[in-house]
Amino acid sequence: MAPLDPERDRAILDATMELLSEVGYDRMTVDQIAKRAKASKATIYRRWAGKPELVVDVICRRFDMDAPLGQDTGSLRGDLAAIFRSLCEAVERKHTLVIGLSSTLVSNQELARTLREHMQAKDLGDVKALLGQAVERGELAAAVDPGRLFAVAEALVWHRMIFNGPPLDEAFVAESVDGVLLPVVTAWAAA
Amino acid sequence: MAPLDPERDRAILDATMELLSEVGYDRMTVDQIAKRAKASKATIYRRWAGKPELVVDVICRRFDMDAPLGQDTGSLRGDLAAIFRSLCEAVERKHTLVIGLSSTLVSNQELARTLREHMQAKDLGDVKALLGQAVERGELAAAVDPGRLFAVAEALVWHRMIFNGPPLDEAFVAESVDGVLLPVVTAWAAA
Amino acid sequence: MAPLDPERDRAILDATMELLSEVGYDRMTVDQIAKRAKASKATIYRRWAGKPELVVDVICRRFDMDAPLGQDTGSLRGDLAAIFRSLCEAVERKHTLVIGLSSTLVSNQELARTLREHMQAKDLGDVKALLGQAVERGELAAAVDPGRLFAVAEALVWHRMIFNGPPLDEAFVAESVDGVLLPVVTAWAAA
Amino acid sequence: MAPLDPERDRAILDATMELLSEVGYDRMTVDQIAKRAKASKATIYRRWAGKPELVVDVICRRFDMDAPLGQDTGSLRGDLAAIFRSLCEAVERKHTLVIGLSSTLVSNQELARTLREHMQAKDLGDVKALLGQAVERGELAAAVDPGRLFAVAEALVWHRMIFNGPPLDEAFVAESVDGVLLPVVTAWAAA
DNA sequence: TCATAACCGAGACGGTACGTCGCGTCTTACA
DNA sequence: TGTAAGACGCGACGTACCGTCTCGGTTATGA
Numbered sequence: 001m002a003p004l005d006p007e008r009d010r011a012i013l014d015a016t017m018e019l020l021s022e023v024g025y026d027r028m029t030v031d032q033i034a035k036r037a038k039a040s041k042a043t044i045y046r047r048w049a050g051k052p053e054l055v056v057d058v059i060c061r062r063f064d065m066d067a068p069l070g071q072d073t074g075s076l077r078g079d080l081a082a083i084f085r086s087l088c089e090a091v092e093r094k095h096t097l098v099i100g101l102s103s104t105l106v107s108n109q110e111l112a113r114t115l116r117e118h119m120q121a122k123d124l125g126d127v128k129a130l131l132g133q134a135v136e137r138g139e140l141a142a143a144v145d146p147g148r149l150f151a152v153a154e155a156l157v158w159h160r161m162i163f164n165g166p167p168l169d170e171a172f173v174a175e176s177v178d179g180v181l182l183p184v185v186t187a188w189a190a191a
Numbered sequence: 192m193a194p195l196d197p198e199r200d201r202a203i204l205d206a207t208m209e210l211l212s213e214v215g216y217d218r219m220t221v222d223q224i225a226k227r228a229k230a231s232k233a234t235i236y237r238r239w240a241g242k243p244e245l246v247v248d249v250i251c252r253r254f255d256m257d258a259p260l261g262q263d264t265g266s267l268r269g270d271l272a273a274i275f276r277s278l279c280e281a282v283e284r285k286h287t288l289v290i291g292l293s294s295t296l297v298s299n300q301e302l303a304r305t306l307r308e309h310m311q312a313k314d315l316g317d318v319k320a321l322l323g324q325a326v327e328r329g330e331l332a333a334a335v336d337p338g339r340l341f342a343v344a345e346a347l348v349w350h351r352m353i354f355n356g357p358p359l360d361e362a363f364v365a366e367s368v369d370g371v372l373l374p375v376v377t378a379w380a381a382a
Numbered sequence: 383m384a385p386l387d388p389e390r391d392r393a394i395l396d397a398t399m400e401l402l403s404e405v406g407y408d409r410m411t412v413d414q415i416a417k418r419a420k421a422s423k424a425t426i427y428r429r430w431a432g433k434p435e436l437v438v439d440v441i442c443r444r445f446d447m448d449a450p451l452g453q454d455t456g457s458l459r460g461d462l463a464a465i466f467r468s469l470c471e472a473v474e475r476k477h478t479l480v481i482g483l484s485s486t487l488v489s490n491q492e493l494a495r496t497l498r499e500h501m502q503a504k505d506l507g508d509v510k511a512l513l514g515q516a517v518e519r520g521e522l523a524a525a526v527d528p529g530r531l532f533a534v535a536e537a538l539v540w541h542r543m544i545f546n547g548p549p550l551d552e553a554f555v556a557e558s559v560d561g562v563l564l565p566v567v568t569a570w571a572a573a
Numbered sequence: 574m575a576p577l578d579p580e581r582d583r584a585i586l587d588a589t590m591e592l593l594s595e596v597g598y599d600r601m602t603v604d605q606i607a608k609r610a611k612a613s614k615a616t617i618y619r620r621w622a623g624k625p626e627l628v629v630d631v632i633c634r635r636f637d638m639d640a641p642l643g644q645d646t647g648s649l650r651g652d653l654a655a656i657f658r659s660l661c662e663a664v665e666r667k668h669t670l671v672i673g674l675s676s677t678l679v680s681n682q683e684l685a686r687t688l689r690e691h692m693q694a695k696d697l698g699d700v701k702a703l704l705g706q707a708v709e710r711g712e713l714a715a716a717v718d719p720g721r722l723f724a725v726a727e728a729l730v731w732h733r734m735i736f737n738g739p740p741l742d743e744a745f746v747a748e749s750v751d752g753v754l755l756p757v758v759t760a761w762a763a764a
Numbered sequence: 765t766c767a768t769a770a771c772c773g774a775g776a777c778g779g780t781a782c783g784t785c786g787c788g789t790c791t792t793a794c795a
Numbered sequence: 796t797g798t799a800a801g802a803c804g805c806g807a808c809g810t811a812c813c814g815t816c817t818c819g820g821t822t823a824t825g826a
Contacts, residue, residue: 003818005776029807040778045809152371155350159342162349180343180375187374196797220786231799236788387791387802411781422804427783534753537732541724544731562725565760566753578771602812613773618814 004047011037012044016058021093025055059098072130076139079130080185081177087157088168095161124150131185144188152184195238202228203235207249211288216246250288263321267330270321271376272368275344279359282348286357315341322376335379343375386429393419394426398440402479407437438497441479458516462567463559465509466535470550473539477548506532513567526570534566577620584610585617589631593670598628632670645703649712652703653758654750657726661741664730668739697723704758717761725757 015037019028030051034041048054071082127146134140156176160168206228210219221242225232239245262273282289318337325331347367351359397419401410412433416423430436453464480497509528516522538558542550588610592601603624607614621627644655664671700719707713729749733741 003776005817008777030809031807034778038778040780041809042779042811043777046776050809051807148370151350152347154354155346156343158353159346159349163345179339179379180371183374183378184371186378188370194797199798221788222786225799229799231801232788233790233800234798237797241788385792385802390803412783413781416804420804422806423783424785424805425803428802432783433781530752533732534729536736537728538725540735541728541731545727561721561761562753562757565756569756569759570752576770581772603814604812607773611773613775614814615774615816616772619771623814 008037008039008043009047012039012047012054013058013061015039016054017062020055020058059094072133076130076134076137076185077177077182079134080181081173083127083130084153084157084177084181085173087153088173091157091161092166092168095158095166135189140185140189142189144185148188149181149185153181156180199228199230199234200238203230203238203245204249204252206230207245208253211246211249216288246288250285253285263324267321267325267328267376268368268373270325271372272364274318274321275348275368275372276361276364278344278348279364282352283357283359286349286352326380331376331380333380335376339379340372340376344372347371390419390421390425391429394421394429394436395440395443397421398436399444402437402440403475407479437479441476441497454512454515458512458519458521458567459559459564461512461516462563463555465512466539466559466563467555469535469539470555473543474548474550477540477543517571522567522571524571526567530570531563531567535563538562581610581612581616582620585612585620585627586631586634588612589627590635593628593631598670628670632667635667645706649703649707649710649758650750650755652707653754654746656700656703657730657750657754658743658746660726660730661746664734665739665741668731668734708762713758713762715762717758721761722754722758726754729753 012033015033016028019032019036023032028051030041030044033039033054034044037044044054048057071079073079073082124146127150131140131144131146131149135143153176157168160172203224206224207219210223210227219242221232221235224230224245225235228235235245239248262270264270264273315337318341322331322335322337322340326334344367348359351363394415397415398410401414401418405414410433412423412426415421415436416426419426426436430439453461455461455464506528509532513522513526513528513531517525535558539550542554585606588606589601592605592609601624603614603617606612606627607617610617617627621630644652646652646655697719700723704713704717704719704722708716726749730741733745
């Protein structure tokens with residue numbers, strides 16, 4: 001057992017994940033994590049330098065698990081709405097974690113960068129596919145950069161989440177898709 | 192001296208402002224604030240309900256001090272760029288403070304709303320003016336909601352700040368104005 | 383309340399005293415003390431550097447409270463037995479405290495000396511009186527040093543307590559008085 | 574190598590001995606012992622039930638190394654003084670260890686008895702011999718119990734050590750032998 | 765000769781207590 | 796009455812030590 005037992009890693013990360021969702025970052029206690037993971041605090045602190053680092057690790061490892069978010073609905077607007085709705089759900093699930101970390105991120109650029117890297121990643125395949133289908137259907141004049149579009153969508157969702165808070169309802173989806181994403185993507189394709 | 196001495200308000204707010212910039216929200220202590228302001232903690236807690244509320248107040252009061260951000264540049268694009276650039280600067284100056292607060296904002300919608308109200312306050316007059324001038328110049332088919340536009344701009348800036356970090360350079364301004372703000376505002380005016 | 387509240391001192395010292403008697407030094411916890419004294423650990427650590435120092439303080443303050451131990455029984459043997467029995471009881475009450483401290487005493491000569499000073503003190507008035515009465519009754523040829531006699535008695539009691547442990551029964555009293563104290567005091571008087 | 578390697582015993586006991594002298598019982602750590610002995614904690618706990626037991630064992634083994642303490646000086650007083658002086662030296666060498674153990678001894682009578690058995694072991698032969706010689710020389714009326722006498726001597730030495738601290742000088746030896754041991758042993762022989 | 769078994773070092777583990785720190789409340793003395 | 800000073804209860808933090816355990820590696824018999 002000399003090397004740190006990966007089984008304990010998992011138990012601790014799981015417990016942390018659960019507690020983050022249940023009580024939030026601030027009210028989550030290291031003792032609670034230890035108790036729920038049937039671990040001791042020493043075991044936790046042997047792996048992570050502190051509570052923020054542990055939570056960052058949780059987020060990093062869990063962020064790639066997103067279910068695929070694209071569904072072919074037959075129209076560009078429908079596809080965009082689907083993907084935007086799915087993004088809302090993902091953010092709504094994780095915003096407690098990320099928000100709770102933000103103050104740490106400011107003072108620890110290392111962690112911030114690591115976290116950012118794990119927050120982007122994939123999904124873009126789906127976005128690219130739906131944009132391609134829109135071109136085929138004649139809804140778009142040309143292909144556009146899926147990453148650039150996704151970034152705008154992400155910006156809208158996080159902004160809403162941070163400044164207005166949950167919930168992210170259907171009206172917000174409609175407003176965002178019709179008011180921003182469709183105009184923007186249309187303009188890009190026309191350029 | 193019966194009413195709360197406004198001189199103490201200022202000293203406390205100043206001390207808080209300084210410390211926020213120096214050590215960040217988490218590492219800033221109420222005792223530190225009291226000591227630097229040569230005040231007692233009682234004096235602080237007689238005015239604000241707690242550390243987050245105090246900091247929100249700091250931000251609210253400082254946000255109104257923004258230099259006017261609209262300059263008539265003669266073109267819609269120029270005006271939008273100017274206002275966007277000014278927003279970037281404001282966020283760049285304050286992002287440490289706001290980021291440090293975000294975890295509180297999520298769990299305290301009251302504060303979040305208050306903060307948001309103070310963050311847009313005066314800006315909208317300028318935005319509305321520049322949009323009006325664009326209509327007069329024939330660059331826009333109709334007036335559009337300045338708040339809605341400002342929200343999109345804000346989303347882009349904060350997203351960039353949180354996910355990519357500083358700095359916010361001129362390329363980002365151009366990309367945002369040409370790629371998002373102009374298409375969006377044109378679409379809205381055409382609707 | 384600015385200076386350390388003496389009322390809290392008392393509550394903490396009392397709680398410590400009780401717990402020492404109930405569970406002993408090793409099993410006594412600072413949290414237990416705090417809880418029983420309805421105090422916080424911070425309040426305790428603001429006054430004492432640590433658990434050993436607190437307990438030494440308890441002993442120092444409580445050690446002088448010994449009830450007078452001499453009763454005139456009409457014979458030297460009876461008086462010696464009474465005083466020896468009373469010493470046994472005192473030691474039996476305090477041995478947990480003193481024993482529990484001994485390892486600390488070794489590494490902290492300062493504390494050790496302080497403790498020693500508080501462990502001797504008075505009582506000798508009673509011992510002197512009974513020895514005087516014995517001279518008057520003709521049981522002793524001359525007066526003897528009460529301190530020297532008390533030291534021998536103390537040695538016997540502590541030795542028994544440390545090496546054999548409790549209880550200190552009547553057989554031990556008889557053996558000590560008849561086998562050591564009486565021969566010794568007789569020899570001293572005859573010299 | 575099936576039986577527990579005696580070489581490891583020695584290394585561990587030596588390390589324990591050194592550390593006891595250097596930092597005292599409380600601040601001595603099992604991990605420290607293991608590291609200094611280049612052993613693992615498992616190896617230690619395979620041999621001893623715990624830290625106190627290990628230390629008791631250290632003392633027990635070192636106590637038997639005492640140089641023989643009886644020397645025939647030709648007189649009872651001289652013999653008693655010699656043996657008492659030798660006891661003083663032994664205690665002075667070991668008092669740090671024994672003092673450090675006393676709290677354990679109180680709560681663990683088993684260990685206390687074991688320790689006590691090892692502490693008197695061989696000595697009594699010498700004591701018995703010197704008492705016998707005194708009878709032969711006509712200095713004593715009858716044989717007396719050597720264990721009982723040794724217990725009194727031990728009590729005096731430990732009491733002095735605990736309550737007055739080192740050093741144990743020649744004045745103390747004279748006072749003890751002439752003031753206590755001789756009167757006591759004479760009284761016992763006359764009974 | 766090789767396998768079986770016991771030892772060994774290393775060090776992770778659960779648990780418990782420690783002593784520290786920060787928040788928000790409260791009390792006192794002064795102006 | 797408002798203020799400066801600072802003690803207080805509370806509770807989380809991160810550390811240290813104990814005694815147990817699991818892991819490979821090595822040595823020493825006995826099949």
